[in-house]
Amino acid sequence: MSTQEPTIVASQKAGWGELLDGRNAVYTIVLAGGVTLHAVNIFIVTTILPSVVGDIGGLEYYAWATTLFVIASILGAALSSRLLDRVGAGRAYAAATALFVAGALICATAPAFPLLLAGRFVQGLGGGLLLALAYAVVRLVYPETLWSRAIGLISAMWGVSTLIGPAAGGVFAELNIWRAAFWSLVPFSVVFGTVAIAVLPRESRDVAEPSPLPLPQLALLTASVVTVSAGSISANPLWNGAGLVIATLLAVLLIRVERGARTRLLPKGTLDTDGRLVALFATIALLVTGMQTEIFIPYFLQVLHGQSPLIAGYLAALMAMGWTLGSMLSAGRSDEAGIRAIRTGPIFVLAGLVVLLLSVPAPGSVGWQLTPICVGLLLAGLGIGIAWPHLVTNVFKETPMSEQGLAASSITTVQLYATAFGAAIAGLVANLGGISDPGGADGAASAALLLFGASLVAPALGLISVRRFAERRNQDTDGQELEPRQASRISTI
Structure with a gap:
């Protein structure tokens, strides 16, 4: 792409304004818009599901509305690099959006819950593609000096979505028009898909012959x-x-x-125990796993601290807002500062979870007494937000040029897989702690104590994995590795 040639040797300091300058602004809107569409949908559906089962039944399948969506999202993410290789960025985004719209339409017209589950699967497939394509296309349309900022902005969309999704879903639920929640996604998706195919590159720059699945x-x-x-x-x-x-x-x-x-699912060298990629992916998985305690935060705030569902929901969103803030503050740092951010991230997550361990199980906090809980949620979110742009950027830097698309899909695959595993582990620990037996305030307090105590393991292991990455990076000669990679990138462009 000739539009990117002048930026290959650009200054090492690229500001946020460059993401909104000229053609970059259109790319930024598309990439951020795809992630926002996926994330807002998640929060809307979570909010309206009680209304859905109240209307068409299916309470026994309630959890599968999320389970099937996550499974399909993982499959979509895993397939994204092949789709990108075959049809290029513009058509890949259009295909992902078409699947997302088809799923929304099935859900909007579903007469029974099993058909709605089918719609959620199709929607998840499209959503997973949108999420993974955002990371993949970053390296195709921006110079490397803007990668971490673009990834930080993409991450920030999750925080924005926590403000939009629950509010929109709540309105649809209060008006008892849950089907309209799915219908409302259709026009936005159609406009988004049309813009994406019009402005994004139509040819892939990675491999001449895409590998089989x-x-x-x-x-x-x-x-x-x-x-x-x-x-x-x-x-x-x-x-x-x-x-x-x-x-x-x-x-x-x-x-x-x-x-x-x-034919591999992950980039070459990811499972090499002596390599740096394995440490990066391990850190991503561990930090995401540690964050899954947030699914129980609304319940603990309501049962132990007397908060309304609305207030509890928005307080729980502080973790996502911390992720957004951390990403925006950290993105754009130099290489060495980025490595320090990666090493700092697990420390913040660990500190936040310790604060939650000390404050959430103690019942009765109201008003300003909720401050420690809010601080803990923000710290945990800040930790993963500070590290995230640089974790993703370094995965790209450690991956051969021929497998950059595979690296992008792998990031989302590992993230979603860790989410599913982390949520299951959190559920297991909460059940062992007595959240349902004996239940009530006593069961919630016991479950919170055990859950947040167990959650400390993940960021603690994350500290080890980031240290190993930093040590291995320091042992290698940067010039010998980076110059061929940079030359390959310039010849590819």
Whole structure:
């Protein structure tokens, strides 16, 4: 793309304004818009689901509306690099949007809950594609000096969506017109898809011959997520544990198959225990896993601290807002400052979870006494937000040019997989802590204590993985690795 040639040797200091300058502004709107569409949809549907089951039934399948969406999103993310290789960025975005719209229409017209579940699966497939394509297209349309800022802006859309989604969903639920929530997504999606195919590159710059799909790995990945999700739905800790154990065994088998496969799901070297990519992906997975305590925050705030559902929901969103703030503050730092941000992220997450461990289980906090909980949520969100742009950027830098698209899809695949696993583990720990038996305030307090205590393990392990990444990076000679990569990037452009 000739429009990017002058920026290859651009100054090392690129500001936020460059994301909104000229053609970059259109790219920024499209990439941010796709993630926002996906995220707002998640929060809207979470809010209206009680109204849905009240109208068409299906309470016994309630959790599967989210489970199937997550599974489909993981599949969509895993398939995104192949789609991008085959049809280019513009058509890939159009295809993702078409799937998203089709899913919304199925949900909007569903006469029964099983058909709505089918719509959620189709929607999730499109949403996963949108999420993964955003990371993939960043490196195609921006110079490298803008990568971390663009990724930070994409991350920020989740925080924005926490303000829009629950409010919009609440309006539709209050008016008892839940079908309109799905219909409302259609015109925005159509406009978005039209703009995307008009402005984004229509040809891929990565590989001449796209590789076939890694079908065995995708099958094992799906089976693992289905198993852990099915186990997490049960109120019986034995079923929770069984689902987690079987899913872990499937994940181990997935790793073994991936190691020996010609067609891979992850970039080359990701499973090399002596490499840097494995440390980066491990950090992403651990930080995302540690964040899954947030799914119980609204419940704890209502039962233990007397907050209304609306207030509890928005207080819980402080973690997402912290992620947004951290990403915006951290993005755009130099390489060395970015490494420091990666090393700092788990410390903030760990500190936030410690504050929540000390404050959430103690019942009765109101008004200003909720301050420690708010601080803990913000700290945890800040931690992952500070590290995220640089984790993603360094994954790209550590991946061969021929596998950059695969790296982008892998980031989202690992993120969503860690979300599913983390949510299942959180459910298991909360059940063991007594959230349903004995239940009530006593059960909630016990569950919160055990949940936040157990959650400290993930960011603590994250501290180890980022240290290993930094040590391995320092051991290598930067010039010998970066110059060929930079030359390859310039020749590709």
